[in-house]
Amino acid sequence: MAITSANQLELLQTAEAVAREKLIDPGLVVEAMEESLARAAKSRYGAEMDIRVDIDRKTGRATFTRVRTVVADEELENYQAEMTVAQAKDYLENPQVGDTYSEEVPPVELGRIAAQSAKQVILQRVREAERERQYEEFKDRAGTIVNATVKREEYGNLVVELPGAGEAVLRRNEKIGREAYRPNDRIRCYVKDVRREVRGPQIFLSRTDPQFMAELFKMEVPEIYEGIIEIKAVARDPGSRAKIAVISHDGSIDPVGACVGMRGSRVQAVVGELQGEKIDIIPWNEDMPTFLVNALQPAEVSKVVFDEDAERIEVVVPEEQLSLAIGRRGQNVRLASQLTGLDIDIMTEEEESKRRQAEFEQRTKLFVDALDLDEFFAQLLVSEGFTNLDEVAYVDLDELLVIDGVDDDTAAELQARARDHIEAQNKAALDKARELGAEDSLISFPGLTPQMVEALAKDDVKTLEDFATCADWELAGGWTNVDGQRVKDDGVLEPFDVSLEEAQEMVMTARVSLGWVDPDELLGEETAEDDAEEESEGA
Structure with missing residues (x-):
């Protein structure tokens, strides 16, 4: 097949058609054609030759050119594509190392094998350009929602088609449990990750990711889209229940009410998309104990004890509220823990009372044994907030004098006994350490x-x-x-x-x-x- 004037224009028409079909730049297709023709020419003239092809973007005329590069004498290796400065004087005026000399060569006849090879080169370059376009288009869409069409199911994973982006994968563990789809079903998914891989861009979708629900609320609630209301945290048990914490940056707008909508229209739209997943909308609060009380709704909380260093929080609830606070299979407390980022211990008022009583008895026994006090007097110390011997030994004397029945002499005697006991403990500890x-x-x-x-x-x-x-x-x-x-x-x-x-x-x-x-x-x-x-x- 020779490239004659009759089919020169067909090159450009083919490039335009392929580019239009694959949504890529026509110039990339023409470059692929130039590369394929250059390879075919090398098989005809010799693989060691530097043959280049240029296709005119207007007429479609293909020009075949042999290029030779000027190199230093000691660097001459390829006589077909290189020449020395002395040899170049026959073709160039005042040649320098690095200069090139080009001469046009006759176009080649493409045999069956050469034509097939050229076709493969063009297809490969077109596929690469298409993959690069898909990746560039979708790399910035991670974290957004897309509409897709189900193509097939493979071992529980859904392969879906995205408009203009080829295929994407919705893995089995990213589907909401009871969902089932058939080919050609429409599906809405969250773009979780986009990776550039050898076989092309891999787009991974999700319907269980907490941010999927956040993006759905952003679509349904204009105040979230405009930034008036902010979603601070999301926790989900996909297909069953979820909690979402919101805060309003405008004092006149109720964040919970705005997300619920008139007669629940906004939240119901999200629930419908998530296959009936129950959603608790919770007001965010910077005070962590207050936020946790909100997060444990609908359970009522009696008391909260927050340990910032351990990032743990203890919650006391009435006996009748315990099962509600924990939830079915621990769901309520688990979601609240995900929402706050804290480990939560839930106990009843009776359990907390028993624990406090045990601590009270333990401290009372400490003061009875260490300070040689009667139980009543030791209980007075504990009731006043003293928890260890150091506090008794080194506290300001006035804090002991506020206890009923304690005068200056009694307070001094208490501190003396506490210090003596501490010194005895220190000596025993040092002796043991040296031992x-x-x-x-x-x-x-x-x-x-x-x-x-x-x-x-x-x-x-x-x-x-x-x-x-x-x-x-x-x-x-x-x-x-x-x-x-x-x-x-x-x-x-x-x-x-x-x-x-x-x-x-x-x-x-x-x-x-x-x-x-x-x-x-x-x-x-x-x-x-x-x-x-x-x-x-x-x-």
């Missing part, structure tokens, strides 16, 4: 009490060097996420209420004292961090 092998470098380290040294020695931390190699979480404890679950890491000094920041400071002080860390460098790092924080706040 376990604790060295004076660790015992005399500032910030460590004798009881802490004993605990460290029992954990085989016996020298200042051992202490300096500890991680802060090994001392203070912490929480680790394992397979999506928060797991408690117990710290050696955690029973002594040592915070993560305090542990970090002690370890760093130990490293400085041992000469492992230059204090000037440490100061420089802290200054840089402070500057970065100030810049961030300023921004």
